[in-house]
Amino acid sequence: MAFQNPEAFYLLFILIPLLFVLWKGRLKTIQVISAFKGEPANKFYHIAKTMLALMLVTSLVMITARPYSQLKKTADFLFLVDISRSMQARKSCSQPSYLDRAKIVMKDVVSDIPEARFGIVVYERLAFPITQLTFDHAYLDTVIEQGIFDGLIFDRTATQLGKALSTITHKKQNLPEHYQNLKYIILLTDGNLKGDYQRNMEETISKLAQHELKVVPVGIGNLEPTAIPIKENGKCVDKFIVKEDTLITIPLKSETLQFIASSTNGQYFGEGETENLVSYLRDNALEDTFIDSGISQRQRNDVSWIFMVISSLALFGYIFLDSNLSIKFTKSK
Amino acid sequence: MPLIESINFSSPAMILMIIPLLALIILGLKSSGKTGEISYTGLEYLKLNKKSTGVNKKNIRTILLIILIFGLGILWANPVTYSSNPIFGSATQVTTKQFVVVFDMSPSMNLVMGEVTEEKKRGLTVNDEGVSKYEVAREALFGFLEQFSGNSFGLILFSTEPFLARWPTVETQNKFLEVLDESLRRGSGSQLEAYSGLTNTDEALLLAQEVIQKSASVSVESSAVILIADAWDDLEAVEASIRELRNNDINIYIVGTGVPEDIVEKLTKDFSDDNGFKIFHVDSQAEMAQAYYLIGNIEESESFAIDEKFETNIRWIIALIMTVITSIIIWALEIPLHRSRSNNILSGTGTRNIRGLSES
Numbered sequence: 245m246a247f248q249n250p251e252a253f254y255l256l257f258i259l260i261p262l263l264f265v266l267w268k269g270r271l272k273t274i275q276v277i278s279a280f281k282g283e284p285a286n287k288f289y290h291i292a293k294t295m296l297a298l299m300l301v302t303s304l305v306m307i308t309a310r311p312y313s314q315l316k317k318t319a320d321f322l323f324l325v326d327i328s329r330s331m332q333a334r335k336s337c338s339q340p341s342y343l344d345r346a347k348i349v350m351k352d353v354v355s356d357i358p359e360a361r362f363g364i365v366v367y368e369r370l371a372f373p374i375t376q377l378t379f380d381h382a383y384l385d386t387v388i389e390q391g392i393f394d395g396l397i398f399d400r401t402a403t404q405l406g407k408a409l410s411t412i413t414h415k416k417q418n419l420p421e422h423y424q425n426l427k428y429i430i431l432l433t434d435g436n437l438k439g440d441y442q443r444n445m446e447e448t449i450s451k452l453a454q455h456e457l458k459v460v461p462v463g464i465g466n467l468e469p470t471a472i473p474i475k476e477n478g479k480c481v482d483k484f485i486v487k488e489d490t491l492i493t494i495p496l497k498s499e500t501l502q503f504i505a506s507s508t509n510g511q512y513f514g515e516g517e518t519e520n521l522v523s524y525l526r527d528n529a530l531e532d533t534f535i536d537s538g539i540s541q542r543q544r545n546d547v548s549w550i551f552m553v554i555s556s557l558a559l560f561g562y563i564f565l566d567s568n569l570s571i572k573f574t575k576s577k
Numbered sequence: 578m579p580l581i582e583s584i585n586f587s588s589p590a591m592i593l594m595i596i597p598l599l600a601l602i603i604l605g606l607k608s609s610g611k612t613g614e615i616s617y618t619g620l621e622y623l624k625l626n627k628k629s630t631g632v633n634k635k636n637i638r639t640i641l642l643i644i645l646i647f648g649l650g651i652l653w654a655n656p657v658t659y660s661s662n663p664i665f666g667s668a669t670q671v672t673t674k675q676f677v678v679v680f681d682m683s684p685s686m687n688l689v690m691g692e693v694t695e696e697k698k699r700g701l702t703v704n705d706e707g708v709s710k711y712e713v714a715r716e717a718l719f720g721f722l723e724q725f726s727g728n729s730f731g732l733i734l735f736s737t738e739p740f741l742a743r744w745p746t747v748e749t750q751n752k753f754l755e756v757l758d759e760s761l762r763r764g765s766g767s768q769l770e771a772y773s774g775l776t777n778t779d780e781a782l783l784l785a786q787e788v789i790q791k792s793a794s795v796s797v798e799s800s801a802v803i804l805i806a807d808a809w810d811d812l813e814a815v816e817a818s819i820r821e822l823r824n825n826d827i828n829i830y831i832v833g834t835g836v837p838e839d840i841v842e843k844l845t846k847d848f849s850d851d852n853g854f855k856i857f858h859v860d861s862q863a864e865m866a867q868a869y870y871l872i873g874n875i876e877e878s879e880s881f882a883i884d885e886k887f888e889t890n891i892r893w894i895i896a897l898i899m900t901v902i903t904s905i906i907i908w909a910l911e912i913p914l915h916r917s918r919s920n921n922i923l924s925g926t927g928t929r930n931i932r933g934l935s936e937s
Contacts, residue, residue, distance in 0.1 A: 272912075277917055301903055310893045370771055372756055373756060390791050415758075418758060422751060559645060566642070567601065
């Protein structure tokens, strides 16, 4: 826990006169009880009352000091999302497309790692970052929901994963102030790559290693070949894309993604393994951060509520001791 | 204008946290009333000041405790102030303008600013010493982002098709460098160069309108599109898109880097009675800077300026005041309104006796 207004702690000097006041109050009580030959209160009564009064004032001082907690660990993650035409595959228009399913995974990961900073890069033939790396997870949710869609970039049928990964390494090299803490790329794709992908990816894998980037692919799609519905006036209709009298179908190519994961020291996950994915990212990627570093500024959580609870309890206790209820309570005991 | 325009509560329901405290006060009052029990209250004070009875003291003590409880309730409700200027150095801007910058990425944006000739259009691009239209426009945009920092900016790149490169965000300190750091120059091998193709201005404007409508929120008070382009093929389609934007109360500024004068004149004439549209013919870096300066002026003019509102959480200030008030109240409860606590519970007769003693 840290404080935004540490100078407020000077207010704690007020406790000294307050102690004096409470002591004077106690002397007065002794005087009156002696005069009326009353039964002195329980010996803990005055101690408890003093403690509660001090606790009340101290917790108010703490709230004045604006306490905040700062998560000690954080990480930067980049989602690399395939937005090519194949990600529109689905069995029928009533079902979510592969891209819709990728969005669900992204949202789950973002919400399950609140201390992390995320960015989103979309790719097909080209790859572009569509968000900055940000701690603003509400903004990310909006972008995932509204800002990623079929046809975001116009050239949808020439997916180039290798080039997309190379673009990220290039950006990490050229924009160190933005991407220096980036170590994990969460790849969301059906894994459909053309040609000899292992050979084609060699140079990219080498660049990824050079820039200490690991790829964590999440396989999105069905194991059985799934067709791509046609869109008419922007709406899905239950007719499927056919090319040269052949229905175009998209199966999930998990072996491709497993190859990418193992080549980059990452790990492959299925889309139903979000919990495992989150655990993996938490265990491997979260690192200690420096307090007040640029990364951690936005991670401050107001924890005044802790002292609000303490002050409320202290006031409750103080009022209770001050009332006749405490006398009754003592008697009943 | 007052420093603080209004005060609100972020969590008004949390004020219910004081219910147990109020219940305790009521129980305490009922307890003494019903049974006739009384502890030795204010005898010292009564001896010194016979005008004030124990009942008065009890009421004052109760009032003071209720003040403490309500002070705590205000803290729970998390008070915030709204002001036209940031106060206490920790304010966040809650009303913003929203700009969507629509940036032409066609190959012609790679020509040297102000030197567009038919010969050059056929092949000559910017040389190493020259600065392209794209680069000039990008630098000017960076300045504009700084000028309007705190406001929301989106970015659409367009060529053969428009591309939403950035959903509107207030985090503009990176100036969209993740995208715009790339070169558009031929042979650079950049993504932007690969993206660069034809010019589909009207589709880009329609996408801008769609994004503005989808991202509308209570904090966005006005929206504007800034189109940076050097040419377009279908003037009618572009004009229709501009009208569509204006019909939706979205301002549009066109920074035309080499747009022919006749087009500038036509559009200026067609929208002459519309303050929300302006086209600038730009042929140099200075003119580019001037165009952005004028856009800034228009957006900050009386017609389009928004009531900037800053939200400041003042819980800590209330806590500061409460610290002082609580200390004073504790002093009051312990000294002038002192109540001596004994384990004796006197009978109703005893109560009358004591009151009688003090009043006699």
